[in-house]
Amino acid sequence: MRASQLHQPTLREPPKDAEVISHQYLVRGGYIRRVAAGIYSFLPLGVRSLEKVKTIVRQEMNRAGAQEVFMPAIVPAELWQESGRWDFYGPELLRIKDRKQADFCVGPTHEEVVVDMARKDLRSYKQLPVNFYQIQTKFRDEMRPRAGLMRGRECIMKDAYSFDASVEGAHKSYKVMYDAYQRIFTRLGLDFRAVEADTGNIGGSMSHEFQVLAESGEDNIVSCDTCDFAANVEKAPLPVKDFPDLAAFGSSPEPSLEHTPGAKSIENVSRFFQLQPRDVIKAVLYNADDQPAVAFVRGDHEVNEVKVKEALGVKSLQFADAKWFKERTGLHPGYVGPYMLENINLASPRGSAPRSVLDWDIRSMQTAVTGSNQHAEHHYRGVVPARDLADAQYADLRMAIAADPCPKCAGKLRAFKGIEVGHVFYLGQKYSKSMNATFLAQDGTEKPFEMGCYGIGVSRILSAAIEQNNDARGIQWPVSIAPFEVAVLAVDPSDLAEKLYTDLLAAGIDVVLDDREERPGVKFNDADLIGYPLQIIVGRKAAEGIVEVKIRKSGERLEMSTADLVAKVVKAIVDARMGTAIQLGAA
Numbered sequence: 310m311r312a313s314q315l316h317q318p319t320l321r322e323p324p325k326d327a328e329v330i331s332h333q334y335l336v337r338g339g340y341i342r343r344v345a346a347g348i349y350s351f352l353p354l355g356v357r358s359l360e361k362v363k364t365i366v367r368q369e370m371n372r373a374g375a376q377e378v379f380m381p382a383i384v385p386a387e388l389w390q391e392s393g394r395w396d397f398y399g400p401e402l403l404r405i406k407d408r409k410q411a412d413f414c415v416g417p418t419h420e421e422v423v424v425d426m427a428r429k430d431l432r433s434y435k436q437l438p439v440n441f442y443q444i445q446t447k448f449r450d451e452m453r454p455r456a457g458l459m460r461g462r463e464c465i466m467k468d469a470y471s472f473d474a475s476v477e478g479a480h481k482s483y484k485v486m487y488d489a490y491q492r493i494f495t496r497l498g499l500d501f502r503a504v505e506a507d508t509g510n511i512g513g514s515m516s517h518e519f520q521v522l523a524e525s526g527e528d529n530i531v532s533c534d535t536c537d538f539a540a541n542v543e544k545a546p547l548p549v550k551d552f553p554d555l556a557a558f559g560s561s562p563e564p565s566l567e568h569t570p571g572a573k574s575i576e577n578v579s580r581f582f583q584l585q586p587r588d589v590i591k592a593v594l595y596n597a598d599d600q601p602a603v604a605f606v607r608g609d610h611e612v613n614e615v616k617v618k619e620a621l622g623v624k625s626l627q628f629a630d631a632k633w634f635k636e637r638t639g640l641h642p643g644y645v646g647p648y649m650l651e652n653i654n655l656a657s658p659r660g661s662a663p664r665s666v667l668d669w670d671i672r673s674m675q676t677a678v679t680g681s682n683q684h685a686e687h688h689y690r691g692v693v694p695a696r697d698l699a700d701a702q703y704a705d706l707r708m709a710i711a712a713d714p715c716p717k718c719a720g721k722l723r724a725f726k727g728i729e730v731g732h733v734f735y736l737g738q739k740y741s742k743s744m745n746a747t748f749l750a751q752d753g754t755e756k757p758f759e760m761g762c763y764g765i766g767v768s769r770i771l772s773a774a775i776e777q778n779n780d781a782r783g784i785q786w787p788v789s790i791a792p793f794e795v796a797v798l799a800v801d802p803s804d805l806a807e808k809l810y811t812d813l814l815a816a817g818i819d820v821v822l823d824d825r826e827e828r829p830g831v832k833f834n835d836a837d838l839i840g841y842p843l844q845i846i847v848g849r850k851a852a853e854g855i856v857e858v859k860i861r862k863s864g865e866r867l868e869m870s871t872a873d874l875v876a877k878v879v880k881a882i883v884d885a886r887m888g889t890a891i892q893l894g895a896a
């Protein structure tokens with residue numbers, strides 16, 4: 310491709326709504342343009358990079374034995390009613406009507422459609438296992454679309470669904486996908502981790518997210534510095550903490566009720582008592598299956614809703630509305646504490662104590678400040694959990710953080726931010742049962758399929774890759790995702806640039822020739838902003854058969870003779886296509 314014929318509208322300034330770097334560079338580099346919130350057009354460069362990602366995904370899915378299908382984006386409501394998700398899915402599901410007023414949705418995911426497909430044509434165990442995948446535009450009416458392609462409303466996804474005759478078979482299919490994902494993200498040149506993930510309301514233990522490590526990520530992940538344990542903090546269990554020996558504390562006075570005007574937040578309360586947040590007990594108020602409930606964690610910890618839900622053994626858990634909570638319990642939200650919590654109906658004839666559960670770490674607090682329950686603007690100080698909260702219910706309730714103990718070995722956890730680019734999930738019979746999708750098993754009975762589902766955020770990968778590969782000048786694409794692998798920048802007019810371009814094309818390199826009538830500075834800036842991994846600058850020394858070769862990612866610049874240049878470039882690019890850095894070897 311010649312840059313003179315390429316639509317590459319690069320911009321000097323990022324759009325106003327672009328906070329994260331990948332969003333800025335995707336727009337400035339001429340990859341995407343916003344159409345509406347979370348909805349984008351892909352320009353030629355964007356399509357090229359997107360197609361490269363799709364190709365790698367396809368190759369590895371096919372290699373793993375999955376078969377490509379293509380399902381409709383518009384799905385009749387009946388299928389979603391059958392699975393029960395029409396009511397359950399909430400406002401992320403875009404519901405539409407056709408001219409006959411029949412209900413449809415724009416598919417955010419395709420379990421229903423694929424299960425319907427399977428139950429029509431897969432009749433016998435002899436046809437199993439099978440794995441269907443597609444690459445398709447999904448629509449999710451996200452509450453907060455953000456960061457360009459990172460969290461769009463429209464997004465391009467690869468979704469796959471495996472059908473097996475047995476649990477063991479499904480586990481095998483899961484492993485095959487897990488391995489394929491390792492290859493895909495390696496080939497894409499991403500620094501990623503496969504982490505254990507929460508399985509939500511589906512249950513079971515098998516779910517892994519593939520997380521690209523990046524500061525701008527929305528997910529918090531931890532990994533062990535010693536063993537191979539890695540998990541989303543939502544999932545990472547923490548070991549039990551027992552009560553310390555009370556005798557070791559010496560004798561301390563009874564808790565005292567203190568007037569704490571204006572002190573409500575953990576920060577203010579700890580400042581008021583000249584203590585640290587870790588010395589205060591934080592209360593998080595919930596509506597748990599329509600009953601008031603409280604989870605208590607140390608002030609410097611974050612509560613983990615997945616764990617709270619499990620500890621309380623409830624189906625639904627939402628943050629409590631303050632007014633509702635007060636009406637139901639008589640407690641002042643903001644001043645709820647675990648000490649004397651059961652006695653509150655003495656304080657308020659209307660209320661009854663909420664259910665409560667405390668995090669294990671509270672047990673080892675020597676002395677704590679807590680809400681007082683009876684009154685607003687009052688706290689107890691000097692609560693000794695080992696003495697005063699010995700009978701409470703304790704559980705693992707908080708998010709794991711850096712330096713926490715590993716749940717699998719004696720190591721310590723490290724914390725990272727991640728961008729979820731893929732998700733493998735063992736589904737079991739959740740959809741096959743509700744949609745009555747069965748096959749004839751070997752023992753002659755009809756059985757529901759054992760399923761797994763496997764997603765990859767194809768468009769999100771572009772954002773994730775840029776978050777990991779950029780500098781102040783622009784994008785530093787891995788070779789496998791770059792819109793062009795090599796750019797030949799014709800700085801001084803010469804036949805050499807033209808010849809290098811045609812030779813590289815002939816050798817199968819995806820190369821662009823910047824033959825525009827622009828100043829050299831413009832060409833350099835565009836090449837760096839767009840992020841061409843290898844740039845060949847044909848300048849003043851062209852007549853002597855010498856060019857400058859620049860590796861975008863490392864910033865390395867070499868003067869090279871044109872004699873064996875094409876062979877060297879081809880070798881370097883072909884090697885780097887598997888996801889590694891470009892190595893040019895000795896010039």
Ligand code: ATP
Nearest residue numbers: 458459460461464466729730731732764765766769
């Ligand atoms: P998230 O927690 O980020 O909302 P999810 O759990 O809803 O993701 P899945 O339903 O597992 O995501 O979808 C499969 C993959 O599709 C995800 O791993 C992610 O990479 C991608 N994806 C999901 N939602 C979006 C979105 N709104 N924009 C871009 N990519 C997305």
Ligand code: MG
Nearest residue numbers: 401449451460
């Ligand atoms: Mg989501």
